[in-house]
Amino acid sequence: MPxxxxxxxxxxxxxxxxxxxxxxxxxxxxxxxxxxxxxxxLRHLIVNGLILPFRPKKSAAAYASIWTERGSPLxxxxxxxxxxxxxxxxxxxxxxxxxxxxxxASAVDELAAQGVTHIVCxxxxxxxxxxxxxxxxxxxxxHLPNGVSVEYVTAFYDDQDYIAALAQSVxxxxxxxxDHLLMSYHGLPERHxxxxxxxxxxxxxxxxxxxxxxxxxxxxxxHQVFATSAxxxxxxxxxxxxxxxxxxxxxxxxxxxxxxxxxxxxxxxQGIKSLAVICPAFVADNLETLEEINIRGRDTxxxxxxxxxxxxxxxxxxxxxxxxxxxxxxxxxxxxxxxxASAETSA
Numbered sequence: 001m002p003x004x005x006x007x008x009x010x011x012x013x014x015x016x017x018x019x020x021x022x023x024x025x026x027x028x029x030x031x032x033x034x035x036x037x038x039x040x041x042l043r044h045l046i047v048n049g050l051i052l053p054f055r056p057k058k059s060a061a062a063y064a065s066i067w068t069e070r071g072s073p074l075x076x077x078x079x080x081x082x083x084x085x086x087x088x089x090x091x092x093x094x095x096x097x098x099x100x101x102x103x104x105a106s107a108v109d110e111l112a113a114q115g116v117t118h119i120v121c122x123x124x125x126x127x128x129x130x131x132x133x134x135x136x137x138x139x140x141x142x143h144l145p146n147g148v149s150v151e152y153v154t155a156f157y158d159d160q161d162y163i164a165a166l167a168q169s170v171x172x173x174x175x176x177x178x179d180h181l182l183m184s185y186h187g188l189p190e191r192h193x194x195x196x197x198x199x200x201x202x203x204x205x206x207x208x209x210x211x212x213x214x215x216x217x218x219x220x221x222x223h224q225v226f227a228t229s230a231x232x233x234x235x236x237x238x239x240x241x242x243x244x245x246x247x248x249x250x251x252x253x254x255x256x257x258x259x260x261x262x263x264x265x266x267x268x269x270q271g272i273k274s275l276a277v278i279c280p281a282f283v284a285d286n287l288e289t290l291e292e293i294n295i296r297g298r299d300t301x302x303x304x305x306x307x308x309x310x311x312x313x314x315x316x317x318x319x320x321x322x323x324x325x326x327x328x329x330x331x332x333x334x335x336x337x338x339x340x341a342s343a344e345t346s347a
Contacts, residue, residue: 005116012099161324268305
């Protein structure tokens, strides 16, 4: 009988907010062809010639603003989640990061050393994207030891327990309610939707493409974002006027809209002075939530006439979320969310 182990993965973090460590992290991240999807020579020219000489200093200052005495918030929350999850799965469990440490390779090695021959892996991204999920799968598949197989839960954007945990996090954080809820997701270039479209003729081909039934939705980040948002709104009994969906962290033009930073400037002029913000693309607080939204985003909103901005924490190691994740890892009744690979076929 195969021995099953579990693997949870996230994006990663620099080893410290020092410029040299941030530069090392950014280099690994930006040289990934799934992230900066241009030909390799051009990618190296852009990263090494245009980004790394300037960006690390600015990013290091941003990381320093959220760093804790114990280290990176993303890593600390991921470790806490692993610790809370272990007694619920009753099997070997490892955690790895796509960039930085602990690496995905070290996580696979950790499970193999415990005699695991079948890994169930969840990349901790509720909505599917090549730049998060596919790149992680490629790295894990390439490192599988002989005789070890792996299956993936590649998205859980509409999982009922995940949505319930999200909704509970809102009510726990704001027991007296809120005036307006902004659901801010990490942005992606629009071309990524089109590249991930297996039909080649659905994504972004019409204004309401996300509302039309299509096999493309299985790998469409934009569709899954809207599905998560609609499900969360239903769980909170929100009307369309009570929430807005937006996209943050863009780099250049041609990214998914509306842009979060622009909305934070506009909402006060529309009479929304008190704003709650949730970031459902992330399950652990990180630079994009703690610095981009809670520091810079707050400053933008207040400068535009807003009176209060409340960031709803990510799920982190929340009890309801931990139990939802355990169910996602251990159930076998939803094969449409899983794919499998083995060392013999994927290495």
